[in-house]
Structures are given as C-alpha cells and as structure tokens.
Amino acid sequence: MKPLTGTLAKNLLILHFTVFIWGFTGILGALITVPALQLVWYRVIIAVVTLLIYFIATNINFRVNKRSLLTLVFTGAIVGGHWILFFAAIKLSTVSVTLVCLSSMTLFTAVLEPLLGKKQISKLEIVAGLLIITGIMVIFKFETQYTKGIICGLFSALLASIFSIINSYQVKKHEAPVVAFYELSGVFIWISLYLLITGGFNASLLISTTDLGYLMVLGTICTAVAYVAGVSVMRELSAFRVALVTNLEPVYGIVLAFIFLGDMQKMTGGFWVGAAILLSTIFLFPVAKKRVCLNNCALMPRYSSGTDAMRPANLILRGSKYHYTDEQGLIDVYFGERATVPQKSASAHAPIAFDPATLVTTTSVAPTLQVGVPSTILVGGTITGDEIDAYGINLVAGQTY
Numbered sequence: 375m376k377p378l379t380g381t382l383a384k385n386l387l388i389l390h391f392t393v394f395i396w397g398f399t400g401i402l403g404a405l406i407t408v409p410a411l412q413l414v415w416y417r418v419i420i421a422v423v424t425l426l427i428y429f430i431a432t433n434i435n436f437r438v439n440k441r442s443l444l445t446l447v448f449t450g451a452i453v454g455g456h457w458i459l460f461f462a463a464i465k466l467s468t469v470s471v472t473l474v475c476l477s478s479m480t481l482f483t484a485v486l487e488p489l490l491g492k493k494q495i496s497k498l499e500i501v502a503g504l505l506i507i508t509g510i511m512v513i514f515k516f517e518t519q520y521t522k523g524i525i526c527g528l529f530s531a532l533l534a535s536i537f538s539i540i541n542s543y544q545v546k547k548h549e550a551p552v553v554a555f556y557e558l559s560g561v562f563i564w565i566s567l568y569l570l571i572t573g574g575f576n577a578s579l580l581i582s583t584t585d586l587g588y589l590m591v592l593g594t595i596c597t598a599v600a601y602v603a604g605v606s607v608m609r610e611l612s613a614f615r616v617a618l619v620t621n622l623e624p625v626y627g628i629v630l631a632f633i634f635l636g637d638m639q640k641m642t643g644g645f646w647v648g649a650a651i652l653l654s655t656i657f658l659f660p661v662a663k664k665r666v667c668l669n670n671c672a673l674m675p676r677y678s679s680g681t682d683a684m685r686p687a688n689l690i691l692r693g694s695k696y697h698y699t700d701e702q703g704l705i706d707v708y709f710g711e712r713a714t715v716p717q718k719s720a721s722a723h724a725p726i727a728f729d730p731a732t733l734v735t736t737t738s739v740a741p742t743l744q745v746g747v748p749s750t751i752l753v754g755g756t757i758t759g760d761e762i763d764a765y766g767i768n769l770v771a772g773q774t775y
Contacts, residue, residue: 385607389619392604395596397626400469401634402592403461406585410461411565412578413589414454418561420593425555428602436552446544446553450560452537457561459530467523469631470641473624474513474649475527477656480621481506482535490539502659509652516644554601621656 406413429436438446463472484499514524537557544553569575581589628649 386619388603389607390622392600392607393619393623394626395600396604397473397623397630399592399596400464400473400627401630402588402596403464404469404631404635406588406592408581408585409578410458410465411568411574412581413461414457414561415565415569415579416581416589417457417593417597418454418558418565420590421597422555422558422562424594424598425551425558425602428551428598429555434549434551436549436555438548438552438556442544442547443556445540446556447560447563449537449540449544450557450562451564452533452540453557454561454564456530456533456537459526459533463523463526463530465523466526467517467520468641469635470628470649471513471517471520471523471645472527472530473627473631474645474652475510475524476531476534477621477624477652478506478510478528479531479535479538480656480659482532483538486535487539498659498662502655502662505655506652509648509650509655512648512651513645516642516648551602554598558597621653624653624656 403410403413408416428434460472460476463475481503484503488496488499510524510528514521517524541553541557569579
C-alpha cells in the first residue's frame with residue numbers, strides 16, 4: 375500500500391475533522407430549545423457575518439453579477455427549507471433517525487442528477503436506490519412513533535440533493551465560500567420575509583444565554599468555518615476519497631448522539647437493521663462505482679516528452695464523465711464538480727483521438743464532436759480540472775458531446 379504523503383495526510387485529517395463537525399450539528403439542533411424556523415434564522419445570521427469577516431480579513435472579492443446573485447438567493451430558499459426540515463426532524467424524532475434519513479440524499483442525487491442532465495441512470499445507481507429504499511422501509515416499519523420526523527428527514531434529504539446539484543454548477547463560476555455567502559444570505563432574506571408576513575417577529579425570537587452559546591458554535595464552527603475548511607481540502611482530494619469520508623457523517627453523528635443524548639437507547643432493533651442496510655449501501659456505492667469505472671476503462675497510452683518538467687497527465691472524456699489516469703494507472707472519477715488535476719506542460723505532440731467504439735488510436739484524424747453523441751477523446755497539452763480546449767471546442771465536465 376502506498377504511504378500517505380504529508381500533504382495528503384493533512385488534507386484527509388482536515389476532511390475527517392470537518393465531517394465530524396458536521397456530525398455535531400444534529401446534537402446542537404437537539405440541545406437548542408427554539409423552534410426550527412427561528413433556529414435556522416439565527417444560524418444564518420451568525421454564519422453570514424462570520425463569512426463576511428473572513429472575506430474582509432482575506433481580501434477576497436465576493437462580488438457577483440446580477441444573474442448569479444438572483445440564482446444564489448433563490449437557491450437559498452431551498453437551502454433554508456432543507457435546514458428547517460432537518461432540525462424539525464430532530465425535534466420530532468431523534469438525531470440518529472434524522473441522520474440516517476438524511477443519508478438517503480445519495481439516492482435522490484443518483485436519480486435527479488441524470489434526469490436533470492438528460493442522462494441515463496446506471497444499473498448500479500438503480501440497485502443502490504432499491505437497497506436504500508429497503509432500508510428506509512424497514513425503519514418506517516419499526517419506528518412508527520417517529521413517522522413525522524422520518525418524513526421531514528426524507529424531504530430534507532431531497533432538498534439537500536437539489537441544492538447540491540445546483541451548487542455543482544455554481545462552484546464552476548464562483549468560489550465556494552462566495553456561493554455559501556449569498557445562499558445563506560438568501561436563507562436569511564426568505565425566512566425574514568416569512569416572519570414579517572406571518573407576524574413572527576415576536577417573543578418567539580427571544581433566546582436564552584445557553585441557546586445563544588449553542589447558536590454561536592453552530593453558526594461559526596459548524597457552518598462557516600467547517601464549510602470553508604471542507605471546500606479547501608475538497609479541491610486537493612479526489613472525488614472518491616471525499617465521497618467515502620463524507621459518508622461518515624451519519625456514523626459520527628449517531629456516535630455523538632449516543633454519548634451526549636443517549637439516543638441509542640430510544641431505538642429498536644429494527645431501526646438498526648434498516649440503518650445498517652442504508653449506511654452499508656452509502657459506503658459501498660462509491661467503491662462499486664470506482665470498480666465499475668476501472669473495469670470499463672482501458673488504460674490509455676500517455677504522452678512523454680524529455681522537455682516536460684511535470685509528470686504526464688491524461689484526461690479522458692468518456693460519455694459525460696472525466697477519467698484521470700495517473701502513472702500508476704489509477705483512475706479517479708470527477709462527477710461534474712470542480713477538481714484539481716495535475717497538469718502537463720504544453721507539448722508539441724498532437725492530440726490523440728480514440729474511436730468511441732473500438733478505442734483504436736488514430737493520430738491523423740480529429741474526432742467529429744456532435745452535441746448529444748457521446749465521444750471518447752484523449753487530449754494533450756495543458757489540462758485543468760474544470761475544462762479543456764480541444765480543436766477549438768470548450769469541453770466542460772458534466773456535458774455530453
């Protein structure tokens with residue numbers, strides 16, 4: 375097994391710590407006594423102010439155009455709905471039940487992302503979806519006293535999936551903290567309008583000193599700080615590693631709930647059977663997806679040049695996914711998000727095209743790219759994680775050519 379480098383180990387440690395902090399969010403939601411709506415309102419106020427201080431301290435330009443501003447603010451309505459339902463689920467059930475339901479976000483994303491992108495759903499995603507549904511049905515059967523909480527948790531996961539898909543496009547245009555700032559500002563605006571219309575600016579917004587302390591931790595460490603830290607390492611780690619570690623969030627949350635709240639004592643054996651089915655599927659899904667990729671992707675020849683100071687790197691567009699092949703022949707899959715890929719210096723070598731059917735190399739004829747027709751190309755020259763330029767055509771992750 376290849377030993378971890380210092381930078382890789384550091385980034386993995388930061389990612390684990392970030393996911394651990396996310397797992398603590400549910401505990402704070404259970405400890406804070408104010409209703410879910412008011413809780414989210416206070417949370418975003420603190421988070422937005424914290425991010426604003428971060429921008430000023432780091433001299434980051436967080437200006438966006440009007441179109442992006444409107445898109446991000448309206449997306450904030452979805453984010454706000456997700457958080458309100460998440461904390462409502464905790465108050466109507468338990469932290470453990472809510473976190474297990476939230477992990478069904480993988481199912482919703484597997485279904486919605488191909489549909490929104492007009493792509494075919496893979497057989498692996500269908501199997502994973504059926505297993506997740508089975509786990510949810512088992513939990514429903516044995517935890518009937520928490521039906522309302524489970525429903526809120528599932529709808530929370532659905533909204534989380536929707537805004538995650540939207541954000542996968544937004545982070546290509548703006549830095550992630552900037553996206554977070556305007557979306558959280560949108561949450562504040564929409565909730566404030568709702569409170570204004572319904573007369574919610576009343577005694578219900580009064581909070582105790584204890585709740586204020588919990589809210590400060592929730593808004594700063596668990597929201598603003600964790601978000602910035604998480605995004606910074608996600609630019610350095612592969613999508614596979616990030617997905618695998620992020621799936622630990624419900625595990626961390628359930629363990630913390632047992633330590634601080636004794637949630638495990640409230641669960642039946644049936645809940646743990648359903649949770650085991652669901653969480654096992656969530657963990658094994660990215661592993662199986664990577665194995666499918668490795669089995670279906672032939673290793674492509676790489677460029678070599680004595681003048682290149684940096685190691686060679688290939689980027690293969692197969693259908694609508696990028697596959698990066700390193701010198702060990704390992705393949706990381708980037709599912710349409712921003713990803714840092716080792717770069718190759720500009721070379722005199724001509725791009726090598728692969729016939730999408732036979733994968734036979736041809737160096738003299740450039741492939742004809744047609745919208746809607748999947749093509750497989752290997753492109754030389756300078757490579758970035760977002761897009762590459764081949765034959766004057768801008769290829770963007772997540773699109774089919």
